[in-house]
Amino acid sequence: MNFPGFFKGLNRTMAGLAMAGMLAVAPQAALAQEGLTQDDLVAPAPEQTPASALEGVDPAEAADVADPEAVSAGSDAYTPMAPTEGKGMPIPGAWDVQSQFSPTGEYANGLHVGLIWVMIAISLFVLALMVYVVVRFRKGANPVPSKTSHNTTIEVIWTVVPALILLGIAIPSITLIAKQYETPPKDAITVKAIGYQWYWGYAYPDNGDFEIVSNMLDDAEARERGEPYQLAVDNRMVLPVGVPIRLQTTAADVIHSFAVPSLWFKLDAVPGRLNEKMLTINEPGVYYGQCSELCGARHGYMPIAIEALPLDQFNAWVRAQGGTVAGEEEAGIEADPSLPAVQEPESAEPSAPGAGAPPVEDVTT
Template sequence: MTSGKTFRGAGWAVTALGLTLASVLISAAPASAQDAAASAPAAGSYTPMKPTPGVGMPVDGGIGLQQQYSKLGEYAHWIHDGVLMPLIALICLLVLVLLIVIALKFNRRANPIASKTSHNTILEVVWTLLPVLILIGIAVPSIDLIAKQYKPAPENALTIKITGNQWFWTYGYPDNGDFEVISNMLNLPGQPTINNGVREVGSRPWDGPSHLEVDNRMVVPAGEPIRLQITAADVIHSFAVPSLWFKLDAVPGRINEKVLFIEKPGVYYGQCSELCGAKHGYMPIAVEALPRAQYNAWVLTHPGGAIDGTKAAAAATGPASDALPAVATSEAAPTESAVDAVAEAE
């Protein structure tokens, strides 16, 4: 019995030595492989996107509408620049020509005997029907634009609830675990504090323009319709992002709904567009549109965040190569009591 116990103990020792050598070989793997494992992002990792200057934000000396990044915005931009502005320019030019002609042809010096004409059927029909036709031409695309803006979202569209507060925004994600994000304007360097406990703009590499950047953006997926439900907690606010052709009032006790569609990833800025109190000018909006995979990763960084009803799994504590030696060590060093128990059982 004693010799059997001795042999079994020697067997455990050989096994432990083999596992120890295996762990040493793993730790001696090429540095590049270890670095790649160590640098792999953990599940649910997220780094805010750096905005592109001039995209989704106002520019110095800019006139006209901001460049649009939604289908509705592009359609509205075409109506504004391709239909309304040329038509208005032609009408103004026509009125100016008529005024000049009247001033030159029908003044007292050029026309000492005034005309006593009181009716001109053709002229009256023309100046009545022509404005009617112009208004119809404007109404057709305008009504079409309004109808498209308030077309209901698809049944499976992502829903985000927006709440206006004095003076910050709250974004709720009921389809992704029902977590909330509070968005405050960043403080301005060298100026009085606007929001206590919030950092200053420019302190992170992804910060956008002052007066427009926030501590927590409203993150959404790009390239798909999003159902925005907007309300307010105190007074009337207005959620407006010019480059996305989006504006909808936030009214206490009422939910207004509209579809948001962003064509490509980026950061898009807006502001509250309803006078809501003393800090109305310090209530910006920052919308960050990400590809769906990156959006899902952002969701999983929040406690309770879920994708399609599945919550985030616990993040790994380290690369797999770091875990192997620990496992090998735990199996390679059986305690003496365990050896004795096996020997006695046999």
Template sequence: MKKVKSLVLAGLLALAPTLVSNGPALAQENAATAAPAAENAAAPAESAANATAPAAQAAPAATVAAPPRMKPTEGIGMPKPGEITLQEQFTSTGHTARWLHDVMLLPLIFAISIFVLILMIYAMWKFRRSANPVPSKTSHNTLIEVIWTVVPVVILLVVAVPSIGLLADQYKPAPKDAVVVKVTGYQWYWGYEYPDNGIPEFVSNMLPEDKAKANGEPYLLAPDNRLVLPAGRPIKLIITGADVIHAFAVPSLWVKMDAVPGRLNEKSFTIDKPGVYYGQCSELCGARHGFMPIAIEALPPEQFDQWVLSQGGKPATAAAAEKTADAAPAADAKI
């Protein structure tokens, strides 16, 4: 028994240093295990904070509201019942054309028609059979022939000089700072795109009669989406067709240009003042040709820039700056 006790005591004495040395290690291990738990407990709060920051950064800026839809003025930018003259014009070429038509051509046509009518009535009465039993055999009169040659030439020259000037003005190229809009004719609606402002194409369809009347707009001339343009700034329309030939026409702005598939036609003008100006497709294009209205809403420049921003586009100043920046590398490359 004494030997067994001695062996047990000897074994315990041998294991004592190992137990003493392992105690601190176990304590450190337990502490190390507890530390990650504490870190993990704090992690959700940090994650929540980190999640809040990107969410705040990702929150979009407030959208710019579009200007309210402009109300049309009765008799302005639209036809009037019984009107025999041109509509009131709101572009420089339109003013010239209206003056040429209303002040020069209409009175001239009226005067010539009355003169010819009176001359015919006089000849019928003067040379009637009862008063001239023996008819005159006169076949030549130099003075009369000179008069009826010179007078028409003078009339044609008077009409031609301002007409040729008007034709030249209508095809002047737009300046570099013009607002560019691509107009595409479809069967049977219009598409408008603002490439320089970064606004993609949107379509314009005719409003039903009840909605047009509710908006106070003329039926058959009122579309759901208008072509919005600035007043007082030069405008360049690039006009084409997607299927058949259409024609983009707004009489009060003196604008009419064919929309031909596969061809880009240009029309430049400047609108004098804000307003709503109506037009229609003016080229027979199919069954619903009469249901392709056009409405141009001319806004003051500041409101136009606001409208561009509301559509997600860039205003004129930003677009011009980008054009200049894009042109600079090309100029450097040429040098």
């Protein structure tokens, strides 16, 4: 018999039994030290209070509770808006850019359409010239070909006219660039989009500096909500309509890009840098976008959903998040901390792609 191996195994067995005994006795010892019994660990059923019972109830589902009046005040301050089919989202089989719902987007779309007509006119003109040359100067019609090699008038025309066309295109193009980078006014509402691997965070520094974390919904949840798959999110970025917004972008890890085609908005989110552009949304609606910078393995799981609300509804949403509205502090109006948040500060989707805590700095390096 291998006595050293036998005693080593016996020693491990006894150590394991001792550890199990300590784990079994420790809770009872802790209870005895506190003067408690095992029954004290089972909390009695609390009286059902409306605020606590409905703390996590989605406002959209609040009507399903047994006592509708039990919903705490303010929980109906915001109900997620249903998207409009074909508005603010891609359309199957579409061949043009998305309809635009911002002043800059409308201007850019007008320029886009105008350039298409310019291209059509030039193409038809060149086609007509080619047909004329083929017919007029074919061998049957010109047995003796012309030896003309230069024509000053024609050369001046085909140099000056294209230059004038390019000049005409350059003026609205430069205007569009200037519009896209106009400085937001001082009273613009600041909202910050923060790119993480792989989800978005939306901070509202002018409204109490709270942050909303946004993750993509799975297929079943998106269809249940009537939203497009791979574009629907659990928590949307909520913005006011008709108000200049100072939309800032940054990132916590790698370069991302915040892009919403129907609002003609695209701005890179770079770690350690704060980029900003002005955004004004013309009308209420839900507008979808995606991260447009290849940022890693789950780049395709970073959709963007912006919900544009009238200003009073936006202010109600801010209050429901525990935030503040400009001017209300001076008037003595404060957010009620007892109101249930209408959007979760963290993702409600435990298995959502990219879900998790934001990256933290490694202090060991």
